[in-house]
Amino acid sequence: MANQAANDTARNVGPVILLGPPGAGKGTQAKQIVDRYGVPQISTGDLLRDHVGRGTELGLEAKAIMARGELVPDELMYGMVATRLREADCQRGFVLDGFPRTAAQAGWLDAFLEKEVFENRAEKNPGKSPEKSERCPPVVIQLLVDYTQLLLRLTGRRSCPTCGRLYNIHFQPPLVDELCDVDESKLVIRNDDREEIISERLAAYEKQTKPVADYYRLQRRLVAVNADRPREEIAAQVFGVIDRHCLDSQGAC
Numbered sequence: 001m002a003n004q005a006a007n008d009t010a011r012n013v014g015p016v017i018l019l020g021p022p023g024a025g026k027g028t029q030a031k032q033i034v035d036r037y038g039v040p041q042i043s044t045g046d047l048l049r050d051h052v053g054r055g056t057e058l059g060l061e062a063k064a065i066m067a068r069g070e071l072v073p074d075e076l077m078y079g080m081v082a083t084r085l086r087e088a089d090c091q092r093g094f095v096l097d098g099f100p101r102t103a104a105q106a107g108w109l110d111a112f113l114e115k116e117v118f119e120n121r122a123e124k125n126p127g128k129s130p131e132k133s134e135r136c137p138p139v140v141i142q143l144l145v146d147y148t149q150l151l152l153r154l155t156g157r158r159s160c161p162t163c164g165r166l167y168n169i170h171f172q173p174p175l176v177d178e179l180c181d182v183d184e185s186k187l188v189i190r191n192d193d194r195e196e197i198i199s200e201r202l203a204a205y206e207k208q209t210k211p212v213a214d215y216y217r218l219q220r221r222l223v224a225v226n227a228d229r230p231r232e233e234i235a236a237q238v239f240g241v242i243d244r245h246c247l248d249s250q251g252a253c
């Protein structure tokens with residue numbers, strides 16, 4: 001068991017993409033993947049909130065759009081995502097949570113991976129460059145959740161501003177109302193988790209993000225997982241999908 005864990009955090013995992021509507025549990029599952037495989041979670045929502053918090057040029061442009069629950073324009077996303085994916089900790093793989101969110105972003109990501117990951121790898125291993133068919137394409141996992149369940153997850157979501165721990169007042173309440181179990185900070189509700197904004201975010205998902213699932217389905221890369229279950233059970237399924245994907249790609253990840 002310990003050997004298995006050490007093995008999982010040493011081997012290449014390749015890109016993992018989590019798809020699903022807001023509230024499907026992408027962030028929660030991404031954290032489980034981080035713990036198991038030791039690869040970073042790239043949450044574009046978190047990256048954008050960080051830009052907003054720091055008041056960068058991108059943050060200033062994104063702030064009002066995010067507050068309305070709409071998607072930030074694709075062109076603003078690419079530079080931010082490319083910069084993050086070029087960082088050294090992404091070399092063994094990474095888990096994308098919240099990206100791609102439009103079909104155009106999915107196409108951009110494919111081109112980016114082809115150019116920057118596979119070609120670089122080929123340059124570093126002259127004579128050993130994997131055939132196209134052997135390259136490890138992203139594994140795309142779609143989390144499926146019932147609509148009523150989604151609303152409860154989004155309206156009940158709270159987080160600790162100090163340690164980042166996540167709670168849900170319906171399913172995983174803190175021990176003391178509205179206070180973090182770890183450091184007793186007052187829990188906060190995300191600006192865009194307010195009810196009037198939630199419907200905007202779900203509408204954006206239906207319109208712009210569902211085509212992303214179609215994009216990957218057409219390429220036979222989409223694996224759907226029932227996410228209406230306890231998170232450990234979902235995680236076990238997600239790990240199974242990733243492990244099978246890595247086995248199938250025969251070390252090309």
Ligand code: AMP
Binds near residue numbers: 022048
């Ligand atoms: P999230 O935390 O993933 O729910 O993202 C929060 C907000 O950030 C979204 O409602 C969008 O406004 C913005 N956002 C996050 N990821 C993307 C993306 N890939 N494309 C466009 N906008 C995004």
